[in-house]
Amino acid sequence: MKKRIRLGEFLIEKGIAAVSFASLGAIVLIFLFVFREAAPILTMHGDTLGGGHESISSSGDASGTGAAETYGDPVGEAESYGDPEPVGQPETYGDDPGPIGQPETYGEPESDSASAQAAAAHDSTEAMPTESVATAEVEPSEAPTKPGTVLEQILGKDWQPVGDHPKFGIPPLFAGSLKVALIAILIGAPVGILSALFTSTFAPRWAKELMKPVIEIMAGFPSVVIGFFALTILASLVQNLFGLDYRLNALVGGIAMSLAVIPLIYTLSEDSLNAIPKHYTEGSLAMGATLWETNIRVVLPAAIPGIFAAVLLGLGRAVGETMIVLMATGNAALLSPSLVEPVRTISASIGAEMAEVVFGDPHYVMLFVLGTLLFAFSFTLNAIAEIFIRQRLSAKFGGAT
């Protein structure tokens, strides 16, 4: 009866704990990374964002030297990014021809600090006029299209991240994501839930054994394959069927996306339907209910919290999924109520543009803002699902043993 040290068990236990905490840590780190890259938007000024995007080379300079330096020290950062439009920003990223001096000054450490001081001075005294006049002189055309504040810009109607005057309006992307996700859910949820109901209750055994694995294999389809299928076959099919103007549009994307969402909703719904104890079914049947009445009035309601969670998780997948929408939706950032026009989703924008963007560039920051938005969206969905399930469960099974 002496106490024994079980070293193997102890190590394995600790190892498992370490691994699970590592996964938790990884998720937190990913979020921190995305948020950190998106954070400059908070201090960024309107002109930095939309005030004329230069050729790649000069902004490359800026990010390579100036940005790196300013990132280093908080003061400089605040000054160079935070301070008002006319001073730092248009100079840094802005007008090509006019302030030829600026990128250069950024390159030189002394003048960098000098300009920073100057900027601070300008800042405090509001002594912009001279500078802004200068800017206006250099580029008169910019005056009328002068970008608004950061908030105004990101709520704008256009997403045109590349060009002399980039526009970073999120609404068209958000609408695109929403359209595709809603179509996917409107198709995927009924199909997934009804198939789950069929296999878990009505189906004879052979059908059950056939359907469940097949649908679950669908969950393993690489989304690029679904996207390819949508691009080559589904798009033509849908276009011919409905006589659409555009071959690739939100509808095609949504239908293709539903192929990715159905297995998820099916599997989770099926699990929650199967978790309903068989004695509910027996009790209902013993009262002279038909199998149909039993399943619809007893089994399905009891499984509703799980099914609801399945739909929300499906929605999360539909919003976050990238490859399918990238390939099947046409990728035009149009803000329109039509479901049969091309759309560009948040995830597709990140996927398509991240490879071309310059590190530290406003565009780069905006892509991370989009990422944060996606993250926040799916987090909210999951939180709602969780809360809803808890409440439903406690209301229903309150005091249950």
Next chain:
Amino acid sequence: MTENIKIRAGKLNLQYGQKHALRDIDLDIEKNRVTALIGPSGCGKSTFLRCLNRMNDLIDSARIQGRVEIDGTDIYGKDVDPVLLRRKVGMIFQKSNPFPKSIYENIAYGPRIHGVKDKRTLDQIVEKSLRGAALWDEVKDDLAKSGLALSGGQQQRLCIARAIAVDPEVLLMDEPASALDPIATAKIEELIWQLKENYTIVIVTHSMHQASRVSDTTAFFYMGEMVETGPTQKIFTSPSQKRTEDYITGRFG
């Protein structure tokens, strides 16, 4: 005597795949009486009970031969709808199984699926059934509470209330008190006494004391056979079969 027979099983055989669960069961069950089925585990008494409202239909591998007549009709006849049969023959299970709904909804469920829509009628049925199951006084103030929030004994009485809400003629009880404490058991047994005025009751029980307390007639099952049946008094005092006597005196089982 014959007109008083509610259920008559004749040469009833049931096989689960290779297993011969019931062999040539002949048993008459009298109207408005409590019939107890006793016997060791696995002797087929629950299986027999489930034959009486065709719950065994749900098991794919079960094959049934022979006759079960209720009021003279063979319930395994080709034109018998098991759904309608089960309205007439209600069942209460070993494990209380209220639906995850409110108390009210639990009881209104049966009448609703049978087409009662009027709220007032439903209210009346709910009250009547709860009174019938001796539960009304305990739950009348929180009918909206979840049925699962009740205690084990209350849940079982809720299931009885639910079963009588559809106005059956026969109540089958599969060890209704086996998961309950003595006080809850006493309440259920008392309830069974009251219920037999209106219903024909068949009860499966592991407890011979319970059988002797609640039943009028007792049938002893052993190894898939119905060994002996007779008035409870007689079975427990002077059984004619050796096996019955051995079981009742506790020599096996």
